[in-house]
Amino acid sequence: MAEAASLSRFSPTYADIEAARRRIAGMGIATPLLESPWLNRELGGRLLIKAENLQVTGSFKLRGAANRMKALTKDEYGRGVVARSSGNHGLAIAYCASLIGTSAVVVVPDTAPAAKVERIKGYGATVVQVPMQTIAEMAADIADREGRVFVDPADDFWVVAGQGTVGLEIADQAEAVGATIDDVVVPCSGGGLAGGCALALEQRSPGTRVYGVEAAGFEKMANSLAAGRRINLPPGGRSICDAISGLYMAEIPFEVVRNRLAGTLAATDEEALTAMRVAFSEFGLGVEPGGAVALAAVLTGKLSLSGRTVVAVVSGRNVDLDLARRALQRQAA
Amino acid sequence: MAEAASLSRFSPTYADIEAARRRIAGMGIATPLLESPWLNRELGGRLLIKAENLQVTGSFKLRGAANRMKALTKDEYGRGVVARSSGNHGLAIAYCASLIGTSAVVVVPDTAPAAKVERIKGYGATVVQVPMQTIAEMAADIADREGRVFVDPADDFWVVAGQGTVGLEIADQAEAVGATIDDVVVPCSGGGLAGGCALALEQRSPGTRVYGVEAAGFEKMANSLAAGRRINLPPGGRSICDAISGLYMAEIPFEVVRNRLAGTLAATDEEALTAMRVAFSEFGLGVEPGGAVALAAVLTGKLSLSGRTVVAVVSGRNVDLDLARRALQRQAA
Structure with missing residues (x-):
């Protein structure tokens, strides 16, 4: 086997994601793809939730x-x-x-x-x-x-390939329920998950567009894509979406993502809280705010579901319960 | 095909559960079996959650x-x-x-x-x-x-057979993760779910014991098993576990269950609330109180997990969010 450290600085390919799936089999679970017929009716399209908040240790990480x-x-x-x-x-x-x-x-x-x-x-x-x-x-x-x-949380060959297994599973599971996916929306910070999913879906579902959703005020991916180079953020911003409020745009994910992401969106704290509530009541999921931003982008209509099939990745559950209570207190959308 | 109504008054067999699985394929989902390594360590055994709260429309029903x-x-x-x-x-x-x-x-x-x-x-x-x-x-x-x-919620041949598909899936999924199940714990009211699961597991995993967990104050199954005949409850009791606080012991489930259930347990409102909180924080699940009582029986030690492998069915998510907020407010166990 190659010295792992020597590969860490390279961008993975689709084959590396398939290898990752074989390598990590049994360490986590294939999380389900969930659907609410009621919400579909309300939103006029087909929304599938990839529930990585159910993953062992509570996130896709x-x-x-x-x-x-x-x-x-x-x-x-x-x-x-x-x-x-x-x-x-x-x-x-x-x-x-x-x-x-x-x-x-x-x-x-x-x-x-x-x-x-x-x-x-x-x-x-x-x-x-x-x-x-x-x-x-x-x-x-x-x-x-x-x-x-x-082990960097995002800026690593093996880590990006591992997160890409989320995209592989989405492709498999969508096929199993007869869905052709128009868009996949993914919470985005360092870009490991967005990069891995974009890489997997480029191969498995070429017509699918992948969007990254950032925490409002922490749009390093949007800024970096606009500038054509990695742009970090100054300290001092605030968001309840702690899981995606890092300041650094990771290098390997950016290289993977730059020609593969259809675009970025951003969700406010309020929108994340509403999405946490909907995740609970419509899907039976306990979600953290940073893990709810992709769902928030669909619920707010920033990404239209009308007549479309969209997969939103819900990425984690590790949240302070006082914050979860605040989310559940909100009015129905 | 036989006139369905003529079968409704009979007890199903294992074969009827297998037929049910084929018949309803694609109408709901095979819900995941979830595990928290952390909680396993705390409780000294292996706890698997069958997450029927993720089912389409929000419950195993x-x-x-x-x-x-x-x-x-x-x-x-x-x-x-x-x-x-x-x-x-x-x-x-x-x-x-x-x-x-x-x-x-x-x-x-x-x-x-x-x-x-x-x-x-x-x-x-x-x-x-x-x-x-x-x-x-x-x-x-x-x-x-x-x-x-x-269509009775429990007292029906087809309904009991349908609920039994939960037991089939548990057997399949436990095999897939290499688990030999000691006990299965199931929320219990009319007895459709407990009956169906007991029937499925008797065939598929004969060494497994199935327990029904009732809402404290609504122990019609416990009373009926003790008396050897169906005993209904008088009106007037109170429980936040509305999904399992019916007054009538159903006939067909009782016939199925009477020689197959290892025993019954009961959970108080407080215990159900604690289980709802643990379901959220340890498993990322939004659960209703009646759906949480089997988990509650394990968390309180009423059913010992020590050195054992236990599956707890979490049966539904349809809860008033004010009650969910009350559950999340509670102290860590």
Whole structure:
């Protein structure tokens, strides 16, 4: 097997996504594609929800982490991995490390919720807490010092290929229910999920257009696509969509996405909250705000469903329950 | 084909459940079997959730309704069906009628939530609202007068066979993840779901024990099993678990269940609320209180998970959002 680290800086292809699916089989689940006949009637089209909030550890991040870690060489496996995250990526890394039996260090901001830190530790990972502005540096430092493989949440060959298995499953499942998909809408931050899905669907469903939905105020993909180069964001913005409010546009996903994404959209906090409520009442799903933005884009009509078949990826569930309560309090759309 | 009505009063067999699966294919979905490694660690066993809250129309009731209605003879199809329900059964009947193109009347209590009435109407069914104590009589009346086939929510050959497809899927899915199931825990009221699952698993997984979980104060199955005959409840009890707080012990399910159920358990309102919260945070599921009682039985230790593999059926999602908010407010267990 090639030294995994040497591949990490390349863009994956469709074949790498198929390989990822075989590699991570049994580590997560094939999440269902759900449909509400009632909502379809209301919206005048066919909406299918790819429910990655049901994924093991609570988000699609499991797929990329699993693919990266199953590709570790024997030497790398012996040295273990390191990641930076306060949320879904950290949970996925810690869990996958426990599953394959290697060691993991997760660097988290000192503002991370105690419940998430406890859970990452519970899976057996070592947690290092530092101020937010130094977590990247600390993770790089630990990688150097301890010889650990750094696993980026998005900017990694194996991670993008792993997230692409969501797109493969969408293509398979749409075929099984006889749906021809017009559009796939995907929550978007670093671009790993959007990139992987665009790559998978380009091959499997060439007529399908893939859109990324960002948190309003955190439109680094929109800005980068407009500029034709990666544009990071200055600190200081606010969004309840913590899972997609990073500041950095990742390099590999951007290369994958730039000629494959049909466009980007953005969802406000209010729109994400409404989508969380609809996910609960119409689909029986518990969703986090950042995981609900693709559904929000459809519900608000920013992406029209009229006469069309659209798949919205719901990407995660790890949300503070006070925020979930706020979402459920809202009036019907 | 046999006149469907003539079969309605018989108990189904395992073969009838397999036939039901073929008959209703494509009308609902094979819901996933979900697992939380974290919760497994906390509880010291393996808990699998059969997520029927993700079913089309929001509950397992779709299966029985679909099986009954697909078995209508040509004459019956022409005359249509009638049902009584304020909730999940009514939604399932209305939706299935719209799917197969027959007409449905749903008799609901005049206290039924406007949102549910609107939705039943939205699927094209005629809604008749009468005082709660007369809904059974009114439904029988309409069946007589209009020649419609009355579809009981539980006391029906086809309905029990349809609900049994939940048990078939559990057996298949457990095999697929290499699990040998010790116990299956099922929310229980009229006994259609418990009966169907017990029948399916007796054949497919003979070592598995099936338990029914009732709403505390509505233990008609426990009382009936103890007495060796069907015992109905007097009116006047209260429970937030509206989906399982009926007063009547159905005849066919009781015949199916009496020598097949390992036992019954009961869950209080508080326990159901806690289970709703855990379903959201650990599994990403939006669940109604009556749908959460089997999970509640495991979380409270009424059914021990220690060193065992247990499947808990989560049976529905149709809940008032104020009640869902109350559930999410609760402290972590």
